[in-house]
Amino acid sequence: DSGVTQTPKHLITATGQRVTLRCSPRSGDLSVYWYQQSLDQGLQFLIQYYNGEERAKGNILERFSAQQFPDLHSELNLSSLELGDSALYFCASSPRDAGLYEQFFGPGTRLTVL
Amino acid sequence: GQNIDQPTEMTATEGAIVQINCTYQTSGFNGLFWYQQHAGEAPTFLSYNVLDGLEEKGRFSSFLSRSKGYSYLLLKELQMKDSASYLCAVRAQTGANNLFFGTGTRLTVIP
Numbered sequence: 413d414s415g416v417t418q419t420p421k422h423l424i425t426a427t428g429q430r431v432t433l434r435c436s437p438r439s440g441d442l443s444v445y446w447y448q449q450s451l452d453q454g455l456q457f458l459i460q461y462y463n464g465e466e467r468a469k470g471n472i473l474e475r476f477s478a479q480q481f482p483d484l485h486s487e488l489n490l491s492s493l494e495l496g497d498s499a500l501y502f503c504a505s506s507p508r509d510a511g512l513y514e515q516f517f518g519p520g521t522r523l524t525v526l
Numbered sequence: 527g528q529n530i531d532q533p534t535e536m537t538a539t540e541g542a543i544v545q546i547n548c549t550y551q552t553s554g555f556n557g558l559f560w561y562q563q564h565a566g567e568a569p570t571f572l573s574y575n576v577l578d579g580l581e582e583k584g585r586f587s588s589f590l591s592r593s594k595g596y597s598y599l600l601l602k603e604l605q606m607k608d609s610a611s612y613l614c615a616v617r618a619q620t621g622a623n624n625l626f627f628g629t630g631t632r633l634t635v636i637p
Binding site: 414416443445447453454455456457460467468470500502506508513514515516517518519520522 | 624626628630
């Protein structure tokens with residue numbers, strides 16, 4: 413158990429819908445990262461927040477958005493869902509935003525878009 | 527852009543040694559990570575290299591050559607539970623901690 417929690421574990425929804433994935437980082441970690449893992453692709457970095465502020469952006473679609481709240485939990489919002497958005501979404505956390513820190517991954521949310 | 531290459535699949539025998547290679551071409555470099563991921567589970571951290579050379583951690587070792595853009599993960603005394611995907615990831619930016627991952631190498635350990 414990495415100490416990172418994600419809810420829900422599974423999510424099944426229809427095309428065009430909107431969902432929110434939630435992540436709580438390890439106690440004391442200020443940085444949160446979101447990754448998408450599709451069957452035919454590796455882990456794709458989406459976005460990073462550090463202490464409430466956006467720190468780095470990867471291949472995140474405009475239909476997706478995220479935020480980190482004052483209590484440091486983070487939410488990833490996916491809207492106008494398409495079949496291709498079906499994937500495992502992982503959240504990871506680390507103590508700081510830079511430096512020699514490994515990232516600890518949560519168990520993931522499996523999103524299925526029908 | 528970032529490009530990280532690993533073999534897609536490998537098979538090795540229980541008790542043997544296996545080497546998983548990773549080559550990278552990234553816009554910057556500030557460290558290379560190896561993660562293990564069992565099917566449907568979260569990646570877990572194995573090792574980290576930022577300087578050239580070998581880092582040893584029990585049955586696992588990782589090597590880095592920055593001039594060649596090359597790393598490998600060495601697994602010794604293979605066990606059945608080592609069957610998993612092994613992900614090579616590069617931290618490409620100084621001052622930021624986000625990682626760029628390769629597609630991973632699926633290792634199957636056979637009796």
